[in-house]
Amino acid sequence: MATTIAGVEKEKLVGKRLRRREDPRLITGTATYVDDIHLEDMQYAAIVRSPHAAARILSIEIAAAQNSPGVIAVFTGKDTEKVGGVPCGASLPGLRVPHHNVLAVGRVYFVGHPVAVVVAKDRYMAQDAADLVEVNYEPLPAVADPEKALAPGAAPVHPEWPDNVAFTFHQDGGDVDKAFAEADVVVKQRITSQRLIPMAMETRGVVAEWHGADRQLNLYTSTQIPHLVRTLVATMLGLDENRVRVITPEVGGGFGSKLNVYAEEALMGWIAQKIQKPVKWIETRRENFLCTIHGRGHVDYYELAAKRDGTILGIKLKIIQDVGAYHQLLTPAIPTLSVLMMPGIYKTQNIRADIVGAFTNCMPTDAYRGAGRPEATHGIERMVDILADELQIDPAEIRLKNFVANDQFPFHTATGLMYDSGNYAAPLKKALDLVDYGKLRQEQADARKQGKWIGIGISTYGEICAIGPSPATPAGGWESATVKIEPSGKVTIMTGACPHGQGEETTFAQIAADELGISVDDVLVVRGDTSIVQYGIGTFGSRGTAIGGTAVYFALQDLKEKIKKFGAVLLESDDVTFSGGNVVCNKTGQSKSLPEVAASAYRAMKLPPNTEPGLVSTRFWEPPNFTFPFGTHIVVSEIDGQTGEVKIRRYVAVDDCGNRINPLIIDGQVHGGIAQGIGQALWEQAVYDDNGQLLSGELTDYAVPRAHMMPWIESEHTTTPSPVNPLGVKGVGEAGTIGCSPAVVNSVVDALSPLGVRHIDMPLTPEKIWHILSKGA
Amino acid sequence: MKITCTINGKTYSNDVETRLLLIHYLREVAQLTGSHVGCETSLCGACTVEVNGKAVKSCTMFAVQADGAKITTIEGLASNGTLHPLQEAFWNEHGLQCGFCTPGMIMASKQILERYPNPTEDEIRHGLAGNVCRCTGYQHIVNALKAAAAGARK
Structure with missing residues (x-):
């Protein structure tokens, strides 16, 4: 597509594999992350954390730490009692919300619970002194497993709620009892989605700076949601929100773990006021494992009712959600997303879901890439395979039979969603062609005869993206954009989204360049400073482009109208068009360039009727619906019969995220998502022992994927535009993770199916597979 | 001292x-x-x-x-405003997202290419095994090293 102006064709940038505009600072080491900030007379904080999962604090001796060289202050929970609690932003009927002090008061509830904080001249001195704080604990019985926590007689995490129930949730859709009564077959399975550690490469960090005379707090923090942090930290500290400035410099990865408000953010803001100096706290990797939110933590009990021909009639699901010791910002909302997503992309209209949230003496769980949808997708995609095995139907065929059909969109699900658009068979068929499925099954049969363990796994996923309409989200689901065309004609976009690797400095510039007919180099995208950017929601839930980008689009439409008006004045004509970066008089062919028009809009010698000077538009776009991307991932795996190691021989991903703005960036999102999905499927697991000690608390014990562990990913796509927004985009940040894990596990179960294996819980470690092979042999 | x-x-x-x-x-x-x-x-x-x-x-x-x-x-790495070929390759191939691992990743890549001027995918992946990236899934980083190596051979 191209627009023609005065014989010059300007190629559209949307759809191009443009290299990213944010990269020059990142590849030269000149970007600024929180730990790169240095302020005059800045002090360093080190936090003393509980080594016990549950204990009474009998006393805290701080004198030795106070006298340690370079120390200027030591604070404990008694000092910070007036600081507001760490907030939970989600609500459910009957939700039990324990008060979450920024420093523990009287009792600790998980290993890593902050107990005291030492402030000193440099980070070494702060750590030295932190080691001198003597805390006397009376250890108490702890519980670290959600099912054990709910069993009678379990140690109570919070004494006021001895049953350890944090919340319950129930949803019915259709007539599930009738569906199960009419079923030819019911398959049941317990399926876990283990606790995971998000492990962004940059740990969390905060720099706080207090200007006492102005009662102004500047808070530099590595977050996905600067404005929400400002609102909530201002509340916690009793400060005026308009005098709290949250600055989010470069963010070194989030994956949901920085979609939160943490104790340390308020704590550093409080300390900066107390010491009247700037203070920095940088989380260690050990702290990051212990004290930044974890993901997943599901035990799911599934029942699937079907006819003999494979038609799915209904689904029952009971989720036991490992909450941890507290609710962080969105903790209780995450498993409700699993319920919304539980039918997958299948047309069954009968569901029943129950969630029990269980307190445990562990770090709280919350949103981690996919947040509730990977769990749901893993469950339904495993169950469909189990049903296929029960009925001896090919897993591709049973999926095709149950897909929502193309003529059923918009499709109302039994869980209350309206799927916007879809063509579910297209990516499945494309993926089957790519792997040459018929031939592959033959090769598998031949390999089995030679004693090889080859498996083929299919996952046909759907997901809820562009989160989301405000009534369906805890904090408002719109996004904002201000687009300013400067007097020179250069364009500045201020987005309320807060990208941290997703590349919106490039994709938003592509959108603007096309709309205004200018070069992408003339567009600057600014985010992450609450004093510069109008209120925004942030980046999570695959919402950046679909909602934030749409806000940019609508602001640009306003400006295009205004540009035409100012151009008409300059050209002294009512009959003008704006295209290719010029306002053109349709009668004379005379034109004025965007810089000429912009200059006139600010010079304001002659204003168009009912028009103010300047070229600025701010839009807050409220999406009418979520978007629903989908796709098919196929994995071919081979198991080493001697060691139990799973090798992925082929990974084919066909994803449909609607219209594609920058396919290079989309590929990157898909690859990264798949890496985290494979990580969950094969290696990663946050393991707490029965006493609540985190055994996988370092990179030595927690196996994130490394380059040599990852397969080559063959990435393809289909394109089904979303009708929800004018860009037709759906979102792609989480697709890889959501589609991946069931494809991997289905392939391994398929490989081991000659042994009668029907399900294996993640991660599929060599040890686990070796035991299955040993038993089978 | x-x-x-x-x-x-x-x-x-x-x-x-x-x-x-x-x-x-x-x-x-x-x-x-x-x-x-x-x-x-x-x-x-x-x-x-x-x-x-x-x-x-x-x-x-x-x-x-x-x-x-x-x-x-x-x-x-860059000299007189000219990017090192590896920096250029990481940029062209989208070998980074959040960018936090990137400086270390590029420095490790420099050594890989010094050891293996014409590296296989396996040599690249094993050479990068000591560097974690949580964003890219490594595929575009592998492409960046291949591109930088191919550029050096020209």
Whole structure:
């Protein structure tokens, strides 16, 4: 597509594999992350954390730490009692919300619970002194497993709620009892989605700076949601929100773990006021494992009712959600997303879901890439395979039979969603062609005869993206954009989204360049400073482009109208068009360039009727619906019969995220998502022992994927535009993770199916597979 | 203890505590914050710099051990405003997202290409095994190294 102006064709940038505009600072080491900030007379904080999962604090001796060289202050929970609690932003009927002090008061509830904080001249001195704080604990019985926590007689995490129930949730859709009564077959399975550690490469960090005379707090923090942090930290500290400035410099990865408000953010803001100096706290990797939110933590009990021909009639699901010791910002909302997503992309209209949230003496769980949808997708995609095995139907065929059909969109699900658009068979068929499925099954049969363990796994996923309409989200689901065309004609976009690797400095510039007919180099995208950017929601839930980008689009439409008006004045004509970066008089062919028009809009010698000077538009776009991307991932795996190691021989991903703005960036999102999905499927697991000690608390014990562990990913796509927004985009940040894990596990179960294996819980470690092979042999 | 070293062609001379880690010396004394701390335990590689021609994880080396050393950090790779071919390749191939691992990843890649001017995918992947990236899934990083190697052969 191209627009023609005065014989010059300007190629559209949307759809191009443009290299990213944010990269020059990142590849030269000149970007600024929180730990790169240095302020005059800045002090360093080190936090003393509980080594016990549950204990009474009998006393805290701080004198030795106070006298340690370079120390200027030591604070404990008694000092910070007036600081507001760490907030939970989600609500459910009957939700039990324990008060979450920024420093523990009287009792600790998980290993890593902050107990005291030492402030000193440099980070070494702060750590030295932190080691001198003597805390006397009376250890108490702890519980670290959600099912054990709910069993009678379990140690109570919070004494006021001895049953350890944090919340319950129930949803019915259709007539599930009738569906199960009419079923030819019911398959049941317990399926876990283990606790995971998000492990962004940059740990969390905060720099706080207090200007006492102005009662102004500047808070530099590595977050996905600067404005929400400002609102909530201002509340916690009793400060005026308009005098709290949250600055989010470069963010070194989030994956949901920085979609939160943490104790340390308020704590550093409080300390900066107390010491009247700037203070920095940088989380260690050990702290990051212990004290930044974890993901997943599901035990799911599934029942699937079907006819003999494979038609799915209904689904029952009971989720036991490992909450941890507290609710962080969105903790209780995450498993409700699993319920919304539980039918997958299948047309069954009968569901029943129950969630029990269980307190445990562990770090709280919350949103981690996919947040509730990977769990749901893993469950339904495993169950469909189990049903296929029960009925001896090919897993591709049973999926095709149950897909929502193309003529059923918009499709109302039994869980209350309206799927916007879809063509579910297209990516499945494309993926089957790519792997040459018929031939592959033959090769598998031949390999089995030679004693090889080859498996083929299919996952046909759907997901809820562009989160989301405000009534369906805890904090408002719109996004904002201000687009300013400067007097020179250069364009500045201020987005309320807060990208941290997703590349919106490039994709938003592509959108603007096309709309205004200018070069992408003339567009600057600014985010992450609450004093510069109008209120925004942030980046999570695959919402950046679909909602934030749409806000940019609508602001640009306003400006295009205004540009035409100012151009008409300059050209002294009512009959003008704006295209290719010029306002053109349709009668004379005379034109004025965007810089000429912009200059006139600010010079304001002659204003168009009912028009103010300047070229600025701010839009807050409220999406009418979520978007629903989908796709098919196929994995071919081979198991080493001697060691139990799973090798992925082929990974084919066909994803449909609607219209594609920058396919290079989309590929990157898909690859990264798949890496985290494979990580969950094969290696990663946050393991707490029965006493609540985190055994996988370092990179030595927690196996994130490394380059040599990852397969080559063959990435393809289909394109089904979303009708929800004018860009037709759906979102792609989480697709890889959501589609991946069931494809991997289905392939391994398929490989081991000659042994009668029907399900294996993640991660599929060599040890686990070796035991299955040993038993089978 | 007084140490003297050359970083990116410039001489630095400082009194440092013997326990000061090289990464903290680079970041806080020399004020070169391009190299990052990702794990403090030499497992993630975000702090990788070149010391006397070899890629080193600067979070598990003391500054005093670098006395007399010639050090190159990410800030020293581009010359006179021209990017190093690896920087260019990481940019062209979208070999980074959040960018936090990138300086260490590029410094490690430099050593891989010095060892294997024409690396296989396997050599690239095993060469990168000490550097964690949580964003890219590594595929575009592999492409970047292939592209940089191909560029050098031209």
